[in-house]
Amino acid sequence: MTTTDPGGPGTALPTPSHTVGPFYGYALPFPGGGDIAPLGHPDTLTLRGYVYDGAGDPLPDAFLELWGPDPAGNVPDVDGSLRRDQATGGHLGRNGVEFTGWGRVQTDADGHWYARTLRPGARGRSAPYVSVCVFARGLLTHLFTRIYLPDDEAALAADPLLSRLPDARRDTLVAARERDGVYRFDIRLQGEGETVFLEFA
Amino acid sequence: MPLTQQDIDAEIAAEHAAYARRVADGAPVEHHPRRDYAPYRSSALRHPRQPPVTIDVRRDPELVELRSPAFGERDLSAVDDDLTRHHHGEPIGERITVSGRLLDRQGRPVRGQLVEIWQANAAGRYAHRREQHDAPLDPNFTGVGRTLTGPDGSYRFTTVRPGPYPWRNHVGAWRPAHIHFSLFGPAFTQRLVTQMYFPNDPLFRYDPILQSVTDDAARQRLVAVYDHGLSVPEFSLGYRWDIVLDGPDATWIEEGR
Numbered sequence: 478m479t480t481t482d483p484g485g486p487g488t489a490l491p492t493p494s495h496t497v498g499p500f501y502g503y504a505l506p507f508p509g510g511g512d513i514a515p516l517g518h519p520d521t522l523t524l525r526g527y528v529y530d531g532a533g534d535p536l537p538d539a540f541l542e543l544w545g546p547d548p549a550g551n552v553p554d555v556d557g558s559l560r561r562d563q564a565t566g567g568h569l570g571r572n573g574v575e576f577t578g579w580g581r582v583q584t585d586a587d588g589h590w591y592a593r594t595l596r597p598g599a600r601g602r603s604a605p606y607v608s609v610c611v612f613a614r615g616l617l618t619h620l621f622t623r624i625y626l627p628d629d630e631a632a633l634a635a636d637p638l639l640s641r642l643p644d645a646r647r648d649t650l651v652a653a654r655e656r657d658g659v660y661r662f663d664i665r666l667q668g669e670g671e672t673v674f675l676e677f678a
Numbered sequence: 679m680p681l682t683q684q685d686i687d688a689e690i691a692a693e694h695a696a697y698a699r700r701v702a703d704g705a706p707v708e709h710h711p712r713r714d715y716a717p718y719r720s721s722a723l724r725h726p727r728q729p730p731v732t733i734d735v736r737r738d739p740e741l742v743e744l745r746s747p748a749f750g751e752r753d754l755s756a757v758d759d760d761l762t763r764h765h766h767g768e769p770i771g772e773r774i775t776v777s778g779r780l781l782d783r784q785g786r787p788v789r790g791q792l793v794e795i796w797q798a799n800a801a802g803r804y805a806h807r808r809e810q811h812d813a814p815l816d817p818n819f820t821g822v823g824r825t826l827t828g829p830d831g832s833y834r835f836t837t838v839r840p841g842p843y844p845w846r847n848h849v850g851a852w853r854p855a856h857i858h859f860s861l862f863g864p865a866f867t868q869r870l871v872t873q874m875y876f877p878n879d880p881l882f883r884y885d886p887i888l889q890s891v892t893d894d895a896a897r898q899r900l901v902a903v904y905d906h907g908l909s910v911p912e913f914s915l916g917y918r919w920d921i922v923l924d925g926p927d928a929t930w931i932e933e934g935r
């Protein structure tokens with residue numbers, strides 16, 4: 478196990494990624510994982526969708542992590558997403574007051590996921606979005622994407638990522654408004670309508 | 679024709695040879711598996727065909743992906759890092775201490791971040807309803823742990839050594855013993871889920887998941903080392919495993935790389 482890169486002083490070589498496999502379900506998901514919005518918050522929105530494979534079948538064994546700023550565009554620095562009961566060791570759930578900005582949701586047996594979070598505010602030059610990290614059995618390295626909201630066309634047109642994508646690909650990153658406060662975002666891992674995935678450098 | 683170990687061995691060898699040719703032709707070292715890795719059959723319909731779109735984080739320091747969710751003491755309970763104490767009785771198996779440091783690409787400690795683990799019991803059985811392997815469940819072992827890294831990036835778990843287990847990738851497929859790890863860094867871009875292996879496991883060469891890391895040196899970084907100094911007298915054997923998170927963080931911008 479060497480972690481020192483002979484090619485550059487003070488640099489370390491990364492630990493390779495591996496799939497989460499099929500058995501993370503009793504370890505990583507937690508009660509209230511998708512209930513990110515504080516109770517009764519007026520800027521709450523619901524995000525929901527499916528994760529599909531290259532044959533168009535929904536994945537029953539994937540999970541997503543969502544990470545986004547608050548409605549003012551500030552990044553939360555609040556812990557407590559996974560609050561535990563010190564007496565029983567069980568999960569307490571979120572406290573319903575603080576906004577941690579982060580959640581983890583599994584797809585159900587039908588491949589459907591949902592989360593309630595706060596409408597993200599804009600940061601920097603970007604249009605408002607929620608960052609998404611996708612994990613699944615069969616996926617050797619997780620995938621990053623983004624959920625943009627469709628409401629402000631001018632902001633979407635000026636977004637540095639969206640503006641350099643062809644229309645058909647760009648549209649895979651923009652959620653569809655189903656009704657007030659409810660947005661649909663499907664993730665297609667492969668093939669027609671394949672979601673745009675991101676790498677950071 | 680059922681898929682045999684020999685079929686998978688040939689595919690693994692072909693993938694290694696293809697990687698060696700790429701590197702010989704000047705391609706960069708690949709530290710992570712390719713998502714399209716045929717010997718692991720479950721990857722076939724679950725890898726994107728389009729290349730990822732690269733985001734140069736230096737052009738926008740405000741990206742939310744350059745920050746990370748926070749975790750704290752209230753996200754843990756007292757014995758979360760001791761998987762042998764989650765039930766009334768003692769689990770069956772060889773007790774082990776697994777410890778190491780969480781570092782970034784600059785070799786700096788990653789402090790106060792969440793480390794989650796899950797694993798099979800000593801007989802190679804997960805406490806998961808979908809698990810079909812008929813090895814015995816252990817009523818005194820669930821196999822889930824959590825901790826936060828210390829000021830020096832260190833983590834430490836007490837658990838039992840997991841057993842290898844069969845799976846259905848091909849006839850006679852067995853996973854080498856491993857512990858699953860989930861890690862966060864100071865930037866969401868550094869997110870990592872991976873698996874830690876034990877030294878000298880004879881199953882390494884047959885396992886398409888481990889072999890999906892085609893670079894020999896990178897694959898070796900997934901294997902813990904036995905560390906007698908970590909072993910606890912009359913209690914446990916010690917394994918050391920340092921973890922290095924990939925991906926840019928906000929300091930890449932400050933330092934101008």
Ligand SMILES: [Fe+2]
Nearest residue numbers: 498500856858
């Ligand atoms: Fe496993």
